[in-house]
Amino acid sequence: MNARKPKVAVYKFASCDGCQLSLLDAEEELLAIAGTIDISYFPEASRRMVRGPYDIGLVEGSVTTPHDVERIRAVRKECRTLITIGACATAGGIQALRNWKDVKEFTRIVYANPEHISTLDRSLPIGSFVHVDFELRGCPINKFQLIEVIVAYLHKRKPNIPTHSVCIDCKLKGNVCVMVANGTPCLGPVTHVGCGALCPSYQRGCYGCYGPMDSANTSALSAHMIEHGATKHELMLMFRGFNAYAEAFRRESDSHE
Amino acid sequence: MNDKTIKVDYLARVEGEGSIFVKIKNNEVSDVKFKVFEPPRFFEALLRGRNFSEAPDITARICGICPVAYQMSSVHAIENAFGITVDGQLRALRRLLYCGEWLESHILHVYMLHAPDFLGYEDVLQLAKDHAAVVHQALKMKKIGNDLVALLGGREIHPINGRVGGFYRVPTKKEFALIAEKLKWLRDAAIEMVRWSATLPFPEFERDYEFVALRHPEEYPFNEGRLVSNKGLDISVKEYEFYFQEEHVSYSNALQSVLKERGAYHVGPLARFNLNFERLTPTAKELAREINFLPIVRNPYKSIIARSIETLYACEEALRIIDTYEPPDRPSVEVVPRSGLGFGCTEAPRGILYHRYRIGDKGLITDAKIVPPTSQNQRSIENDLRALVLKNIAMPKEQLTWLCEQSVRNYDPCISCATHFLRLEFED
Known part of the structure; x- marks a missing residue:
């Protein structure tokens, strides 16, 4: 039996903060969760920032700047399991509307290589840059699903998240x-x-x-x-x-x- | 000789990504920057070409903490363009929805984001180890705010039920029965909250701010009123851009809003309290007198008391609205789009939130301007930091750094909100 509590990190990219707020909104569950895991990095909630590596990384937001391309790669390296939360992280979010505006100004060559120079002008999901272990949908996510996903990964089982319409x-x-x-x-x-x-x-x-x-x-x-x-x-x-x-x-x- | 640099690279317990930079040279503060490095999302640009009816849903996504504020400012601005007035029970329901957002946002900030600073904890979980009862009560309180937004709006984050003209569906009287009971409990808890907030240790610090807030003839302001200040400003919402302007500083991804020829100003709970004290409920006023918290309060750390008093107000106002509620005949007034210009300003939990839209043919938005409260407070935040560091220049660096962080948090800054307004392109 390993007594070490699993370390969890919460990261933010381009987003509204709503999905990570879901974690703070899980009022009753919050203290219970806090007892079984170590929330090691969650700037929205704490000035305590424990260094990685982490067992689970929750990522909110889309990638929109060259700096964030580097950052998401570093994040991937320090997280054993990477879970994206919300429409920004899984699909680029509402800010991806600019992807069409810029397309008109860019050549077709640029359009064919989304991971290169056009990165600055496009909002892309986390999965465009690094491997993602699980994508939780929603704008915003459903907080009960978030808890289910965290618990599932802590117990090394598949999250029970329905996929129908x-x-x-x-x-x-x-x-x-x-x-x-x-x-x-x-x-x-x-x-x-x-x-x-x-x-x-x-x-x-x-x-x-x-x-x-x-x-x-x-x-x-x-x-x-x-x-x-x-x-x-x-x-x-x-x-x-x-x-x-x-x-x-x-x-x-x-x-x- | 006293040279040092105060640096906080990633400011915690605020919404969004920002940093603090203060440079001290020869016992003088030589540089102060409250930097916003959150990437811009260009909301004003991406609203162009969208249907007017989408504005409340799209602008809600600027901020997951105060989506109702964005929905309210946008619907009022667009209704202003169309010449529509929403009144009676629909107007009351909008106030009720706003009460819910103030409750959840204020309780979140007071206990989870701000209180740990006063009591020397890094976060609410650490606080909970020594003050479990306070934190449990806070979580229970916050949940009632969430429940109220969810009941009226469908869900607590990015609610779906508000629209230009009113709502998609209005609740029955019966649906309010349970929440009314909870709000009665919350009212007592909020009274305790006010008394508790007044016992916190407050740094000695005051500045002569220009406070700006909405003022309505009878009500504590949510959705309507004139823009007033303690230094003579008294204008209608549509005159906003004649008196305020946004300035772009190179180190921040957010524009800084200033009063023309006067500079920095202060918006939010403390400004509302100072300018609208007489419009609070009798209980709230009495309690404020009891703790000797009376306008004009110039200590920004005491915004936590103003937030607590507004929590009590929002709770009592919600109970009043529920008590007098009669379901309206229809959930929304008739909306006939027409081209034109519309202005709206409402009181987000963090202060005034200004929206302006130009609507073209077929109800499509041709131009939008949004000025969130945190952009408006940025200059005051920096001025506070400068004065604070100067006053405490001998303080050990670590302690001073924390005090600087706490001072930024006085404003409950929402950096995600403040960032979306820059038209700057990043350079590689």
Whole structure:
């Protein structure tokens, strides 16, 4: 039995701080977690900064500067397990909207080499630079899922994080479908679950803050929404949101430009 | 001869990435920098071309600690452009949502980010080892703020229920029953919090600030009012840019906002308290008198007391709103987009948050300007550091460094907020 508490570090890149705040928001769980792990590096919460290496690194935010490219590589080296938390770290975040603005000014050669000079002008997910062990979705993440992921890695098991669509959770909740009943455009059928089908429960369409689910059929959803009166411009904006640079949403928004 | 450099490379217990640099030469403070090195996210640029209805959701992502503030400033600015007024119960619900955010943000800052400085702990977990009861109570208190935002907004971080015109769905009376009970408990806890905050050891330090806050004829300010100061400023929100300007300093990724020809000013709980004391609830006023905390308070460390008093206010205001709540007929007023210019300013937990939008054809945003509270406090933060170091020049370096950190935290700076407004490109 090793008595040493696992060391956990929390890092921030370009982001709003909301996902790491989830850790402070887990009020009741916070003190319990603190008893079993050593939160060794978490500048938002403490001026105590214990040197690495760490057992688990939680990374919030996207990479947007040359300095941060170097920093994420150093972070990878000092963390046995690296977990990205939130849409910025897993898909580039809302700040990735600039990726389109700069594309117009750059040559196609630059476009083909995202890890080189264009880095400065693009917001990219952590996984574009280093190996990531687990990506937790959401803008913001779900704090209960965050705790599940931490606990799973501490016990060396696979995190139990569902990957189906928001649409399925909505049905399980017994919500009336906002798209069928009211004609409200909704990304629920193609969006990764995790929020608890929040927006449809509040009578609004899903805006995709957990990003695309696996094998999302975005073009079928677009075709359906166009049939019901959505314009191409509206579809472009819908897919180009908080997870705009996630592959499936990126391709779909580009197809409506 | 006394030469030294105070350096904090990565300031902890604030939201975002910033550092402090103070240089002392020949017993003089020769250089002071509060640097923001958080990378810019260019929000104002990426809002261009987006639909007006997306602004509350997009701007919320500027800050995970105060998303409601961004949502409120943006909806009010856009409603101003469209000539829409939201009143009655919908207006009250917006105040209620803001109460929730003040509660969670203030309680977080007071206990988890600021109190450890006064009591000599590096963080709240260390604090909890010696003061377990205080920290447990603080966590329970904070959760009630989160619960209130989640009830009205759908979730505590980046709530989804607010929109231009009102809400997507409004709660029933019954939905408030449980939270009302919790808020009653919180009210008593907040009274204790105020008394406790007044017992903290405060460094002797005062400066003659120009305090700026909203002032409303009857209410303690959240979403409306005129911009006033203790030095004669009294303007409408739409005049903001005639009186305030942003300056760009080379070492910071955030613009510094100043009053034209007057310089630094101070926004946030202390400014609101000093300028709106009469609008607090009777309990809050009485308690302030009891602890002899009366305007004008010029010791920035005592912002922790102002934050505690506002916690009590937000709790009582939330209870008042819930008590008089009748669900409105519809969750939102009708919104008809038109092209034009709109201004909004609301009181984020950290101070005034100004938004201005130009809306073009088809409801698309053509131009946006956002000035967050931390940009406005940056100059005061630096001036405090200069005065503080000069006053304590003989203090051992380690102690002085911590005191500098604590002094920046007086403002509850949100560096993530302050950073998104720079139009500068990085050079390799």
